[in-house]
Amino acid sequence: MPKVRLAMAQTNPVVGDISANLNECFDVVVAAAAQGANLVLFGEMNATGYPIEDLATRHAFVEAAEQAIDEFAQRLAANGLAQMHVIIGHPAIAPAQDQDHWAIAQNCASVIHGGKVVGRYAKHHLPNYSVFDEYRVFVPGNDLLSFEIEGVRCSVLICEDIWQDGGPVAQLENSGTELLLVLNGSPFEVGKQHIREELVLRIANRYKTAVAYVNLVGGQDDLVFDGNSMLVDSKGNFVQRLSGFKSEFKISNLDSADSVVSIDAGSQQESELSQVWQALVLGLGDYVNKNGFKSVVLGLSGGIDSAVCAALAVDALGSGRVFGVSLPSKYSSDHSKSDAFDLAERLKIEIRTEAIADIVDVAERQLGLDGLAAENLQARVRGVILMALSNAEGHLTLTTGNKTELAVGYSTIYGDSVGGYAPIKDVAKTLVWDLARWRNQQALGLGTTPPIPENSINKTPSAELRPGQVDQDSLPEYDQLDRMLELYIDERMSRRQIIDAGFDAETVDKVIGLVDRSEWKRRQGAIGPKITGMAFGRDRRMPITNRFRQP
Numbered sequence: 001m002p003k004v005r006l007a008m009a010q011t012n013p014v015v016g017d018i019s020a021n022l023n024e025c026f027d028v029v030v031a032a033a034a035q036g037a038n039l040v041l042f043g044e045m046n047a048t049g050y051p052i053e054d055l056a057t058r059h060a061f062v063e064a065a066e067q068a069i070d071e072f073a074q075r076l077a078a079n080g081l082a083q084m085h086v087i088i089g090h091p092a093i094a095p096a097q098d099q100d101h102w103a104i105a106q107n108c109a110s111v112i113h114g115g116k117v118v119g120r121y122a123k124h125h126l127p128n129y130s131v132f133d134e135y136r137v138f139v140p141g142n143d144l145l146s147f148e149i150e151g152v153r154c155s156v157l158i159c160e161d162i163w164q165d166g167g168p169v170a171q172l173e174n175s176g177t178e179l180l181l182v183l184n185g186s187p188f189e190v191g192k193q194h195i196r197e198e199l200v201l202r203i204a205n206r207y208k209t210a211v212a213y214v215n216l217v218g219g220q221d222d223l224v225f226d227g228n229s230m231l232v233d234s235k236g237n238f239v240q241r242l243s244g245f246k247s248e249f250k251i252s253n254l255d256s257a258d259s260v261v262s263i264d265a266g267s268q269q270e271s272e273l274s275q276v277w278q279a280l281v282l283g284l285g286d287y288v289n290k291n292g293f294k295s296v297v298l299g300l301s302g303g304i305d306s307a308v309c310a311a312l313a314v315d316a317l318g319s320g321r322v323f324g325v326s327l328p329s330k331y332s333s334d335h336s337k338s339d340a341f342d343l344a345e346r347l348k349i350e351i352r353t354e355a356i357a358d359i360v361d362v363a364e365r366q367l368g369l370d371g372l373a374a375e376n377l378q379a380r381v382r383g384v385i386l387m388a389l390s391n392a393e394g395h396l397t398l399t400t401g402n403k404t405e406l407a408v409g410y411s412t413i414y415g416d417s418v419g420g421y422a423p424i425k426d427v428a429k430t431l432v433w434d435l436a437r438w439r440n441q442q443a444l445g446l447g448t449t450p451p452i453p454e455n456s457i458n459k460t461p462s463a464e465l466r467p468g469q470v471d472q473d474s475l476p477e478y479d480q481l482d483r484m485l486e487l488y489i490d491e492r493m494s495r496r497q498i499i500d501a502g503f504d505a506e507t508v509d510k511v512i513g514l515v516d517r518s519e520w521k522r523r524q525g526a527i528g529p530k531i532t533g534m535a536f537g538r539d540r541r542m543p544i545t546n547r548f549r550q551p
Contacts (some may be wrong), residue, residue, distance in 0.1 A: 002253035002261075003150035004179065007032035007040045009249035010227040010242055012218035014290050015049030016061070018068045022047055028249050029076060029086055035251050039085045039149060043216040043225075044159050044185035045107060047072075047090035050216060051185070051223070056105040062091045069110055069117065077115025085149055086112040087156060089183045092120065109156050109183050111147055121145035121168075123158040144171040152254065154179045155209075159186060162203055172207040178234075178257040180207070184215040188226035188279045189533050190272060196228070201236045208234045210257045217247050219286030222425075222527040222538055224279045233260040243267040245278040273438040276431070276531055277312075283529030284423050285316030288396060297395035299382055299416075300324040300351060302339030304456050306400045308436050309423045311451040313398065314347045323395060324351040327382045329360065335455060342453045356381045379415025387418055396420050399526050404429040406525065406536055407485045408511065409518030410475060417525055425528025426535045428485070429478045433457060476507055484511050490534045495550040512550065520544045 009028045013021040025042060032040050044050055048065050055061045069090050076084060091105040111119035121144075146155040155177040162169050162182055172180065180203065186196065196213070204211045210233045216225035227247075231240040234257035242250055250264035270278075288296060296313050300306050313322045326340045337353075344351035359381050364374055390397045399419030401411050403426050411417045424432060436457050440450035461478075475481055484503055487493040488511070493501070498508050522536045523544060530538050 001036070002255050003152045004039055004154075004254040005035075005037045006179070006212060006231070006252050006254060007035070007037040007249045008212055008214045008229050008231060008240065008242060008252070009040055009042050010214055010217045010229050010247060011042060011046050012225075012247045012286070013046050013049040013216065014218075015052060015220055016055065018048055018065055021049060022068055022072050024247075025086075025088060026072070026075060026079075029081060029084060030079070032249060032251065033081055033084055037251055038083065039087075039154070040249075041087045041181050041212055041214045042089060042183065043214050043229075044089040044109075044183040045091065046183075046216060047088055049220065050089075050225075051220070052091060052105075056091060059093070059104060062093050062105045065090045066092050069112075073112045073116050076112065082113070082115050084113070085147070085154075087181055087183065088112065089158065089185075092122070107158060109145070109158055111145070111156065113147075119145050119147055119156075121156045121158065123161060144168040144175065146175065146177065152178050152256070154181055156181050156183070158182070159184045162199065169203070172203075172209065175207075177207065177209045179254055180204075180209045180211045182211060182213045184213060184229075185225060186215050187223040188275070188531060190276060190531055193226075193228055193269075193275075197230065197238075200230060200232055204232045204234055205236050208257060210234055210239075210254060210260050212252075214242075217245060217282075219283040219290070219529065221287070222283075222530050222535070224283040224286075224529050224531070226275070226279060226282075231260065231262070234258045238266075240264070241266040241269070244270060244275060245282045271438075273434060274442075276427075277315075277435055277439060279531050280312050280423055280427070280435075280529055281316045284312055284398075284421065287421055288317060288321075291396075293394075293396040295321040295323060295393075295395045296398050296421075297323045297325060297386060297389050297393070298398040298400060298419075299327050299386055300340035300343060301327070301400075302333075302336035302343070302453075302456060303459070303461060304432055304436055304452075305402055305424060305429075306340075307343050307452045307456045308432050308439075309398055309400045310343060310347055310349065311436075311439055312423050314349060314451070319348040322347070322349045323389075323393075324349055325386060325389065326351060326353045327385060328353065328355050328357075329378050330357045331378075335459065339453050339456050339459075343451070343456065346449050346451050346453070354385050356385065359384075376412045376415060379412035383412075383415045383418035390420075398423060401425065401525075402427050402429050402432050403532075403536070404478065404482055404485060406522055407489060407518070408475065408481070408514035409521050410514075411521065413521050413524060417521070419526050422526040422528030425525070425537075426531045428482045429461075430482045476511070480507075481511065484508065485515070488512060488515060489540060490532065516542070516546070516549070519546070 092108040107123040109121045110117045153176045212231045214229045217227040228244045229242040239260045240262040252262045254260045397419040399422045402424045436452045443450045519542045
């Protein structure tokens with residue numbers, strides 16, 4: 001038998017549901033023990049879910065978590081699992097002398113063995129990026145936590161602590177550590193996995209230790225944790241990979257830092273489009289299910305955005321929990337209506353027609369509206385209908401706007417922006433098209449019907465609020481617009497830098513002006529899954545009252 005048989009377990013906790021989260025952990029430990037494991041590693045804060053935000057300031061919550069960990073240790077022993085070493089993440093009460101009026105919690109990892117907690121490590125470095133800007137917790141300064149299993153020296157760190165050159169990670173030098181156990185709560189972002197891998201490989205090579213990196217899985221409000229846990233040996237060889245966006249555990253054997261063998265088949269790395277689609281599906285599905293919604297409703301315009309949102313919803317929830325509404329106006333084209341019904345047939349979802357013309361006519365006459373006010377009225381009537389159906393039938397309303405529209409304010413507040421969740425809020429328009437084509441190709445590869453009508457993909461985008469309207473009446477071509485937005489928002493380039501990158505000065509000024517003037521709309525928008533490093537509402541918050549303009 002190997003000295004260490006490690007089970008890496010990525011779970012999908014629900015914030016605040018401590019009992020259910022630990023029941024899931026218990027089941028994993030039982031199953032891992034049945035396969036001969038003597039060490040189980042879970043993700044960061046998996047006992048309570050993550051991030052806990054201002055729950056970290058509630059004594060009752062943190063005390064409940066600590067008590068639950070003690071009871072969990074006793075439960076393991078009472079069920080014949082005292083010999084197991086279990087590493088589990090949770091909050092704990094900070095030492096009284098170190099608390100200020102906000103900070104009462106530490107982000108901890110406990111080592112459980114013999115029916116009790118035999119060691120506890122508190123995280124040093126909290127993230128300085130915006131995911132946790134409001135996560136006020138005490139930052140302690142304890143040393144690297146180490147213990148031995150059958151003569152193999154194991155050490156424990158948490159997430160950001162391995163990103164810092166100083167602090168406890170530096171104590172790995174000459175520590176004799178053969179297996180570094182890292183608990184993580186690392187949200188998904190496009191392109192992030194290779195950065196994680198490079199970091200883990202660098203630590204393994206520098207400190208001559210095997211590294212087990214276990215991440216959480218699941219949607220938590222606007223964050224999506226993607227799993228993709230990994231194990232490397234001290235020579236920088238990948239020994240094990242766990243799946244993305246899936247709860248599972250896998251077993252590996254270890255006799256020394258450079259003698260690590262997986263006994264479970266590893267998962268294959270997937271394409272970027274596949275990962276984005278899975279992140280959006282998991283984020284939507286977990287938001288609906290964890291918050292107790294029975295179903296979702298959304299307007300189906302025949303366009304690409306609503307089509308992709310509907311396909312995501314069906315993949316997340318199943319056809320029986322997704323309800324579409326066609327909301328034609330007097331300006332709606334025949335293909336808009338037929339494409340919406342084609343989509344519903346492909347997805348096997350219920351669709352109804354609720355025409356808006358009569359309601360719009362009454363309001364226009366009574367209020368004397370024309371021009372932009374009349375156009376926006378159409379969108380707002382659609383919003384009223386969707387929210388009325390939500391109230392009457394218990395659906396969560398999905399809003400279908402994409403990141404490009406949100407960036408430049410190309411939406412009607414209280415109209416097409418209405419809803420409780422925005423599945424493609426962080427997805428640029430050009431990426432929406434790419435995802436639609438990818439999802440259709442996946443269906444063809446599986447021998448099933450492509451979910452999204454080709455006409456919805458290929459038609460010229462239009463809000464259809466007036467005769468002959470197309471998006472490019474008001475906006476640059478989407479491929480150019482998305483690139484300018486990427487430079488301005490994601491890469492934080494100045495006006496001059498964007499112009500120097502090859503864009504027309506007048507167009508740049510228009511786009512920057514639209515972005516800067518639309519913050520008030522974005523601030524009131526629904527949440528949606530974050531997939532980039534600069535998601536509105538989570539990463540980028542500009543002052544609404546703001547007179548700065550770039551020269």
